[in-house]
Amino acid sequence: MKQFSVAMLGFGIAGKAFSRILIEKHQEIMEKTGYDVQVTAITTGSRGTLICPQGIDLQEATRQVEELGHFDVSGPWYSEMNTMEVVEKADYDVVLELTPINIRTGQPAIDHIKGAMNRGKHAITANKGPIAWAYRELRDLAKEKGVCFYYETTVMAGTPVFNMADNCLQYCKISEVKGILNATTNYVLEEMTKGVPMDVIMENGRRGGFMEADASMDMKGWDAAAKLTALLNVLMDAGITPDQIDRTGIEEVTAEDIQRAAEHGCKVKLLCKGKIEDGKVVGIVKPSEIKADDAFAGSDVVAVVSIDTDLMGRLTMVQYGLETTQTGYGVFIDLIRVLENCQAIE
Numbered sequence: 001m002k003q004f005s006v007a008m009l010g011f012g013i014a015g016k017a018f019s020r021i022l023i024e025k026h027q028e029i030m031e032k033t034g035y036d037v038q039v040t041a042i043t044t045g046s047r048g049t050l051i052c053p054q055g056i057d058l059q060e061a062t063r064q065v066e067e068l069g070h071f072d073v074s075g076p077w078y079s080e081m082n083t084m085e086v087v088e089k090a091d092y093d094v095v096l097e098l099t100p101i102n103i104r105t106g107q108p109a110i111d112h113i114k115g116a117m118n119r120g121k122h123a124i125t126a127n128k129g130p131i132a133w134a135y136r137e138l139r140d141l142a143k144e145k146g147v148c149f150y151y152e153t154t155v156m157a158g159t160p161v162f163n164m165a166d167n168c169l170q171y172c173k174i175s176e177v178k179g180i181l182n183a184t185t186n187y188v189l190e191e192m193t194k195g196v197p198m199d200v201i202m203e204n205g206r207r208g209g210f211m212e213a214d215a216s217m218d219m220k221g222w223d224a225a226a227k228l229t230a231l232l233n234v235l236m237d238a239g240i241t242p243d244q245i246d247r248t249g250i251e252e253v254t255a256e257d258i259q260r261a262a263e264h265g266c267k268v269k270l271l272c273k274g275k276i277e278d279g280k281v282v283g284i285v286k287p288s289e290i291k292a293d294d295a296f297a298g299s300d301v302v303a304v305v306s307i308d309t310d311l312m313g314r315l316t317m318v319q320y321g322l323e324t325t326q327t328g329y330g331v332f333i334d335l336i337r338v339l340e341n342c343q344a345i346e
Contacts (some may be wrong), residue, residue: 019329
């Protein structure tokens with residue numbers, strides 16, 4: 001049985017969810033792929049770093065973070081290596097870029113991925129920054145180095161948008177992408193339709209664990225713009241960055257706007273749209289009225305993407321509900337794709 005080593009950069013919601021799935025599916029992966037997948041490095045910005053070439057006990061690592069708030073500095077796996085040192089020096093086959101996004105530049109996640117690829121290592125990212133700010137460079141570097149580069153979790157958690165495009169739409173030309181991509185703003189707008197005051201909406205969202213203490217990046221449309229950029233870069237080879245998106249958030253949307261839309265059978269949603277104009281791809285994010293019976297407007301819809309193609313017409317993928325398992329699954333299924341690629345080469 002051949003060991004396949006994983007280095008995790010970040011151990012937040014996505015990292016812990018991925019770990020739970022890997023523990024549950026470990027035996028099945030060995031039986032189906034012939035690989036013994038072991039996480040040999042976990043590094044974080046504030047909780048410390050763990051290194052173990054034979055494989056870290058993921059249940060114990062999770063316990064330490066949840067009970068201590070950090071990794072046990074007296075434990076046998078604890079290391080003083082920082083994230084970039086892990087990228088450049090640790091022994092692994094694939095790096096998982098799970099660090100928090102820098103919405104303005106995509107760094108240092110871009111450098112983490114480049115560092116791994118330059119060592120001939122595969123890369124998976126749940127961080128949308130690298131896809132929004134440096135997709136072409138990273139895609140081309142992966143091809144040059146002969147490594148895999150996957151990013152399913154960056155837009156709709158584990159919903160297989162990019163997997164579908166890679167495996168089912170290879171010969172389709174995509175002319176337009178439209179979607180609702182930010183769960184926080186979708187939640188806020190949906191609660192506003194019920195007449196819930198904004199301060200209560202924000203507090204309930206934080207208590208629910210799906211809204212940051214500072215939700216400004218969501219409310220101002222930056223997160224949606226980054227996700228739209230990622231979609232356009234991958235699906236339409238746009239070669240753009242989030243600052244090129246025409247962006248308007250929902251902070252100016254009022255209860256009166258919500259009521260006015262309802263009076264003519266509509267809901268207000270933060271709509272993301274990209275299409276070709278004058279030979280180039282352009283994107284816009286702005287609050288828009290959508291018919292209440294539209295697939296985009298369902299009260300239980302968390303996110304949705306609609307893709308217009310030449311050969312398959314319009315395809316729509318809807319995500320109902322948001323669980324942390326879905327975020328972990330996106331990373332997990334990308335790992336399985338890497339393993340399958342390695343099997344094919346062997």
